Amino acid sequence: MLIGAAVVLFIASFLGISGCDLPGNACDAFDSPFSWEVSPLGWGSFLLGIAGAALVVVSRALPQQQQRKVAGLELGQLGVAFTVAAAWTLLMWVFESSSAGAGLILGLIASLALAGAAIAGPLVPALQAPLLSAPRPQTPQPYGMQAGQAGPAGQFGQQGAPGGYGYPGAQQQPYGAQPDPSLGGGQQPFGGQGPAQGQAPAQAQPQGQAAPAHGQAPAADFAPFWFAVPVARPLYGEDGSPAPIAELAPGTWYLAVEQRGQALVAQTQDGRRGVLQDTTGIQRG
Incomplete structure (x- = not known):
């Protein structure tokens, strides 16, 4: 019109x-x-x-x-x-x-x-939807690792190895979903670990000391990644205030910088950071 x-x-x-x-x-x-x-x-x-x-x-x-x-x-x-x-x-x-x-x-x-x-x-x-889709952001690489360089198995940001994150032949899994074994390992669920990870350290610990729960990655293992939301979702302040500080719109890529339980700390294009409480169905870049 x-x-x-x-x-x-x-x-x-x-x-x-x-x-x-x-x-x-x-x-x-x-x-x-x-x-x-x-x-x-x-x-x-x-x-x-x-x-x-x-x-x-x-x-x-x-x-x-x-x-x-x-x-x-x-x-x-x-x-x-x-x-x-x-x-x-x-x-x-x-x-x-x-x-x-x-x-x-x-x-x-x-x-x-x-x-x-x-x-x-x-x-x-x-x-309100843009006529042109947002450009796909560059996949963040682990510190000290070049693009296309093979890293340890299951490491976030691995390029060039089948089943690693960013591998063209691997199908992206929804946030929180289980990977398809037919894809040769596929992408691990967010917050999970590949097989044999987290088990060897538990065997080396003394008997009186409890081992970490299987499948829970420590906070140090988190690596930032790009993601997009399927529908508009509010972004709340890191101080826990109930009022949202921004709204994440579909069709735009945002950077997840930290994980807090099932929630993510996301950063917008203008530099604002907040907590995304509803992470169901998000698409990882």
Whole structure:
């Protein structure tokens, strides 16, 4: 609807802006100017509305982390302001004109539809999704390990070995799901350990000392990873406050920097950190 209204507004800019109420055949010789022959109307109304539509479309085409700001405003917000200003100035031209032509009337209708579509965009969930998907982040590597270098079996971030994280042939498992044995080991569930891990240290401990529970990795074994949420989920402060500090949106990659039980400490693109309590169904990058 937004693009269609902008096209109609562009067509209306080449139609006559003045009508003719003269008696007889006098109107046959009347040549009505169009908007581009009247600079304040063409450049201040029609072009302003078309530019606003272009800014809104570009804003919706970019992922959230690639949004740009002009004078503190996002491109979409600036585009909405342009479309509203164009509709207002065209309304004033129609009121001030003694005989409005087809260009003014059609331009006013198109500018009102354009402003309405631009304003309703952030309010309609179906129109909030970006037209381009977010770029896939680079897989974080363990400290001191190069990309493609084989590391210890089951180590997070291993590249080049079948079954390791990031291996192209391995199917990604949902967060908390069990790996498929047919994939040659596959990706281990988040917080779990591969076979034979955590058992050898337990045998070397004295008999009077309890061994760590099998399947529980110590906090030192956690490595940051990228993830995306399937639906919008709140991010709460690390101080335990009940009010969310941000909202994680689907289609955007976030960095998990710490694990707290079943929850994750996530970092947003603007540097804010908080606790994601609901980690079901997240997709690891």
